[in-house]
Amino acid sequence: MYTIYIENLKVRAIIGILEKEREASQLIVANCFLEYEKQDDEFINYAEVASLIEESLVKQKYMLIEDALDEIVDAIHKMYREVKSVKLKLSKPDILKNCIVGVELFRKF
Numbered sequence: 001m002y003t004i005y006i007e008n009l010k011v012r013a014i015i016g017i018l019e020k021e022r023e024a025s026q027l028i029v030a031n032c033f034l035e036y037e038k039q040d041d042e043f044i045n046y047a048e049v050a051s052l053i054e055e056s057l058v059k060q061k062y063m064l065i066e067d068a069l070d071e072i073v074d075a076i077h078k079m080y081r082e083v084k085s086v087k088l089k090l091s092k093p094d095i096l097k098n099c100i101v102g103v104e105l106f107r108k109f
Contacts, residue, residue, distance in 0.1 A: 006032040013057040033087040069105035
């Protein structure tokens, strides 16, 4: 079993339900871990996965982090069926003054 790490992917996006979160983009930091079985000449393009995460966050303007996690993890698995598990964490480092908040989803396939 192999693991791909995409760490500290920084994206400016609108995500959240608070009025101030809907008015302007904020920094979102994504960390993603993919476990997969290598199959012959097939490979997982980690640049494509990073781009999928970034584009989804920017285009969808999610209300809830949980909705973003569900949709992005499903899209990764749809794109790469050889993926056995995905752990995706989305953090908002600037939303609170004294801490970084985030939500993580781990899903096995």
